[in-house]
Amino acid sequence: MSPSGSRKVSKTRRSQKSCTNCRLRHVKCDNTRPCNRCARNGVECLSEWIRFKHQPPKIRLSTAANATSNEYKFSDDQTWCSLDGELEFVDEGKNLQSIYQTEDAPDEGGESSQEDSEQVTPSREIGHHGTPDHQLNSLTLDAGPYLSSYHDSTSETSWPTDLSNTRLLERPPSQQHDSPASGSAVHSLGEALPLPPIDSFSPLPTQEVGAHCSEANHPTFTEIPVYHDISVWPLKDPTEAKLMRYFIEKIARRFDLCDPERHFALVVPWRAAFCPPLLDAALALSARCLSRTTDFDSYISNRYYQRCLNALISTLGIADALKNQDLFAAVVLLRTLEEIDGPLSGADSQSHLLGGHLFASASASEHSSILWSPGVLREPDRLTSLRRAALIVAFRQEVYMAFACQRPVLPAFYLPEIDRCLDNPTDDGTWTNRILLHLVDALKFCFGDEPMNPDQAMEKHNDLLKYAEEWYAKKPPSFNALFLDENTDRRIAPDIWILSDAAATGLLNYHLLRILLLSFDPHTPRVGPSRARFLKQQDREIKEEVKTCIGLAEGNPECAPHFVLASLGIALAGDRFEERWEKDELMEFLKRAESLHGWSTLAAQRHLAEA
Known part of the structure; x- marks a missing residue:
């Protein structure tokens, strides 16, 4: 041939x-x-x-002279680079x-370009709870560059088109789509779409869209579907209504752990009625959680997920986009969606959502009024509160990922405004944030690259342990156990009932911090019989911390993050349990955590089985 x-x-x-x-x-x-x-x-x-091709193919001498390509021919003095770790091909x-088009690759021609020019559009019929023009014009908020072009769809405003500082938030190019050009901030539909049944979900309709904003020299605000000026409530799609109710009743609790104002349960839903990217992020997360705990179709989550990313990427070239509280909240929701599918230990698969640190940096460094939101009639301090709540959630997400991946916390997520003085009384949420900030210091000590001699390491370890014990000793009375049930079917841990999610979250992070400091104790003897005794005592203390984490999670079973934190403790120290019945109960807890809340614990189960 x-x-x-x-x-x-x-x-x-x-x-x-x-x-x-x-x-x-x-x-x-x-x-x-x-x-x-x-x-x-x-x-x-x-x-x-x-x-x-990971290695050059073998070339026969008889055909080498007829070779038409020098692709795999190298000179004798060719310099080769050495690799420190494994490569990941994407x-x-x-x-x-x-x-890298070659003759072996198929030429899809116009077919692919036509597919890339199509974008899924909402199957929602916008409600009539709009905001009159005179009310919008009476707002005293600083509208920034959007106000002049919002009601004039024909006006052109020049926006920065350099996306070099936002590449970390982008998806791979293969998943990018063009943003729909609406021509107006209000997406009206001519006729109501037929309503799908609750147990089914047909593909969303598509329509032709305009050019990508990065291809236009002067994109207008109306080309970027960030806001409606009319609420989409009431939702016309029963499936979307079901997903939003599930978000309010179940999912939002994961974010409002330390927030007495419950921004993600009470503020995000009605703001999402005006902000399509935020609405899609909430629906995507709800659909993903339902698909992992029920027979709900997982493709529904992927659809909302892709549509939200398209809108987010389209807005990142706009001035002050990183100051927008709704986009920040959407990124936080999508970050949780990635965490659900990720392992409890190992590499951080953040992909494009590494861009969350850009929003966190902008929120932590500035306290000015946020981007004006059409249709939002709230005072400026109320508007900025959602941005602050999203920043705290992003901080907790980063601490969790740093703990799971065994690395220091990125500086962009630090919370400089939190009062860390333990002598100052405060609310339960702030008290929990104090131990989280202290956990940041502990992660830096254990996994950072700061050079220390043995004496400095011991002194630093003593200071970290002293603050943690002082935090626990001075904790508010609301952090005490409401009930302690030791007569359970489980022999490994009792049920520990705690009054609030904030208090239970603080206690769980305290015990995880204890596991960390016990595991990285620089006082461990190097040799001799004292080393064996020290390690045996260390194992006993670490196992008690893991058992307490399990008891806190079992005593508060409706809160998913508590099961996640307890599972993280098992992933870190489950190998220290040697009895078969102990490992069986740990395995049962990991399986129950995944079945109840949809958080993947397969990697932790595998590591525990191999231990």
């Missing part, structure tokens, strides 16, 4: 591979592009057309394919 013929056969063989979505979900793919399953569920059908999809 001729070389050209062999290449043709190879091309046909590669084109029959399953798409990425079907392969990841272990379902049968019909090998069409797009495949019927992806088309039916309204998600982008991605294929891996580029194959990486398929960037169609955009990367177009850059």
Whole structure:
């Protein structure tokens, strides 16, 4: 067979591979592009057309003279780079394919461009709870650059188009879509769409859209679907209404742990009625949690997830976008969606949502009024409170990821305004934030690269342990156990009932901090019989801390973060339990945590089984 013929056969063989979505979900793919399953569920059908060759192929001497490419021929003095760790190959999809286009790759031509120019649009009918123009114009908030162009869809305002400082928030190019050009901030629909039943969800309708904002020299505000000036309430889609109610009743509690004003339960929903990206983020998170605990379709979450990312990416070139509280809250929600699928220990798979630190930096460094939001009739201090609440949640997320990945906390997430003095009385949420800030110092001590001699390490360890014990000794009475049930079916830990989510969160982080400091104790003897006694006592204390974490979670079973923190303690110190019945109960707890709240504990279960 001729070389050209062999290449043709190879091309046909590669084109029959399953798409990425079907392969990841272990379902049968019909090998069409797009495949019927992806088309039916309204998600982008991605294929891996580029194959990486990890070593040069063998070239026969008889055919070497006829070789038409010097791709794998190198000079004798070729310099090769050494690698410190493992490489991770990432398929960037169609955009990367177009850059490295070869004759082996299929030429999709106009078909791919047509697919990339389509964007899913909302299947929501906007309600009539609008804000009159005279009320909008009477707002005394600093509207920034948006106010002059909001009611004039024909006016053109120049925005910065340099997205170099926002690349960390972008998705891979293969998943990017153009933003719909609405022509007005109000997305009116001519006719009401048929309502799908609760147990089914048809793909959202599509419409042709305008050019991407990065391709235009002077994009206008109306090209970027950040806000409606009319509320989408009441929601017309029963499935969306179900997801929003689930968010308010169940999901928001995960974010309002230390927030007495409950911003994510009481503020985010009505702001989402005016902000499509925030609404899509909330619906995506609710759908993902339901799909992991019930038979709810997981593709619904992916659809909202992709649509939210498209809107977020489109806004990042706009001045002051990082100061927008609604976009910040949306990024926080999407970050939690990633955490749900991530392991309790190992590498941090943050991908594009590393850009959350940009929002955190902007929120921590500035205290000016946030971006004006059409349709929002609240005072400036009330508006900035959501941004502050999102910053605290982002801080907790970063502390959790740093703990799970065994690394220091990124400085962008620090909370400089928290009063750390233990002699000053305060509310339960602030008291919990104090131990979280102290946990940041402990993570830096254990996993940081600051050079210390043995004496300095011992002194620093003593200071960290002293503050933690003082925090526990001076804790408010509301942190004491409401009930302690030692007569449970479980022999490993009792139920410990705590009054509030904030108090239980603070206690769980205190015991996790204790596990950390006990594991990194510089006072550990190097050799001799005293070392064995020291390590045995250390194991006993660490196991007691893990048991207490389990008891706190079991005593407050409706709060998902408590199960996550207790599971994190098992992931860190579960190998210290040697009895079979202890490991069985730890394994049962991890399985119960995943079944109750949908948080993946498979990696922790595997590590515990191998210990």
